[in-house]
Amino acid sequence: MEEKELTQLYPNEKGYFGSFGGAFIPEMLHANVQELQEQYLAIMGDTSFQEELQLLLHDYAGRPTPLYYAKRLSEKYKANIYLKREDLCHTGAHKVNNTIGQVLLAERLGKKKIIAETGAGQHGVATATVCALKGLECKVFMGELDIQRQAPNVGRMKLLGAEVIPAMSGNRTLKDATNEALRYWINHASDTHYIIGSVVGPHPYPDMVARFQSVISEEIRKQLLEKTGNALPNKVIACVGGGSNATGAFFNYIEDDGVELIAAEAAGLGIDSGESAAATFLGKRGVLHGSMTTFMQTDDGQVVEPYSISAGMDYPGIGPALAHWFKSGRVHFEAVTDDEALVAGMALCKTEGIIPAIESSHALAVLDKIDIIEGETIVINLSGRGDKDLETYIKYQSKVDANVL
Numbered sequence: 001m002e003e004k005e006l007t008q009l010y011p012n013e014k015g016y017f018g019s020f021g022g023a024f025i026p027e028m029l030h031a032n033v034q035e036l037q038e039q040y041l042a043i044m045g046d047t048s049f050q051e052e053l054q055l056l057l058h059d060y061a062g063r064p065t066p067l068y069y070a071k072r073l074s075e076k077y078k079a080n081i082y083l084k085r086e087d088l089c090h091t092g093a094h095k096v097n098n099t100i101g102q103v104l105l106a107e108r109l110g111k112k113k114i115i116a117e118t119g120a121g122q123h124g125v126a127t128a129t130v131c132a133l134k135g136l137e138c139k140v141f142m143g144e145l146d147i148q149r150q151a152p153n154v155g156r157m158k159l160l161g162a163e164v165i166p167a168m169s170g171n172r173t174l175k176d177a178t179n180e181a182l183r184y185w186i187n188h189a190s191d192t193h194y195i196i197g198s199v200v201g202p203h204p205y206p207d208m209v210a211r212f213q214s215v216i217s218e219e220i221r222k223q224l225l226e227k228t229g230n231a232l233p234n235k236v237i238a239c240v241g242g243g244s245n246a247t248g249a250f251f252n253y254i255e256d257d258g259v260e261l262i263a264a265e266a267a268g269l270g271i272d273s274g275e276s277a278a279a280t281f282l283g284k285r286g287v288l289h290g291s292m293t294t295f296m297q298t299d300d301g302q303v304v305e306p307y308s309i310s311a312g313m314d315y316p317g318i319g320p321a322l323a324h325w326f327k328s329g330r331v332h333f334e335a336v337t338d339d340e341a342l343v344a345g346m347a348l349c350k351t352e353g354i355i356p357a358i359e360s361s362h363a364l365a366v367l368d369k370i371d372i373i374e375g376e377t378i379v380i381n382l383s384g385r386g387d388k389d390l391e392t393y394i395k396y397q398s399k400v401d402a403n404v405l
C-alpha cells in the first residue's frame, strides 16, 4: 500500500507538495522559469504590487463577490447552503483573479508580451481582458475543436484585441493548446510571460496561481463569519478541471481539519466509459505539463485523451497540490457525469434563478452524492456563469421534454 503524506499547504523550495510538483521543463525554459521561481514571492509581497492588485480586484473584477445564502436550495437539502458567486466576476468566472495577478507580475518582470492557453475560452478571455487593460500584446492558444465549441468566447478574445491561435494536434482541446503554448514560449522566452490558467505547470505556477485564487476562501471566511458567527463551514465543494477554483476555495481551510473539502471531477459519460476526465479515479502519478502530478495515462505513460461535456473540465490531470491533498486524504473527490451535472445545473436555474457554468454544475451535483447532516453549513464555489453553455442546456432541456434520455 502507498504511504499517506502529511498535508502541506505550500510547496517546499523545490516546488514539491509531498511527492507531487517540481519543475520538469526543457533546458531552454530554465532561465524563464527560474526567474519566476526566484521573484514571484518577493513581487507578490511588495506593497505597491498588493495595492494595485487589491484595487483592480475591487474596482475592475468586482470583488468581493457575494456569498449568497441559497434559501430554496437549502430547504431542498435540509442544510444551510451558501454559493460563492465567482460567476459574478468580470468576464464571468474566477479566472480573472489569476490573470490580473499574473499580468501585474509580468509587468514587474519587464515582459511586454503575453501568451496563454485556453479550453472553454474563459481563461483566454480573462487573459485577453487584462492584456487590453494593460496594453500588452496577447496570443491565446486554443484547441481547434474548442474553437468550434466555444465560438462566442473566440469572438470575445478577438474583440479584446488578442490573436487566437488554433492547436491542431491530438484531440484539438485544452491539453494540446497547453503543449503549443509551451512550445511557443521556448522560442520566445526573453520578452514573453506565459499566463497559465490553472494550478498546473512547473513550479512556481501551481503555488502562484493558488495564492492568486486564495482570495476566494479569504473572502468566504470573512463573509461566513459575518453571516453566521463562524468562519468555518462543515463542507466546501468545488469543481476541478485543473483545480484553480477548487484550490482557491479550499486554500484558507486546508489547515482546519474540521472542514470537509470535496472536489467534483468530470466523469463524462461515466468513469468506466472510456469517455471521462476523472483524473484521480483513473489517473496515476507521472509528469504532465511540467510537473509531477496525477493524470490519466496508458500503461506506457501516454496521456489518455479526456472527455467532458464541459470544455473547462476537459483536462487529463489535476494540479500537484490537489494530487497531494487527495493522497494525504485532506480533499475527498467525487466523480460527476455529464448528465448529473446538467440536471443539477438546470435545477439551480429553477430553484435560485442562477444559470451556472456547466463546470460549476458538477460541484452542485455533489449534493446528491454525499451524506448531508441536517442543518450543516455547506459552501459551494459557483466558479462561473452559464451564458457560454446556454446551447448545451437548451439541447438537454429539449431531450428532457421529449423524454428521450
Ligand SMILES: *Cc1c(COP(=O)(O)O)cnc(C)c1O
Pocket (backbone or CB within 6 Å): 093, 094, 095, 120, 122, 123, 197, 198, 199, 239, 240, 241, 242, 243, 244, 245, 246, 312, 313, 357, 359, 360, 383, 384, 385
Ligand atoms: C476554467 C473553469 C473551471 C475549471 O478550471 P479550474 O482551474 O479547475 O478552476 C471551472 N469553472 C469555470 C467556470 C471555468 O471557467
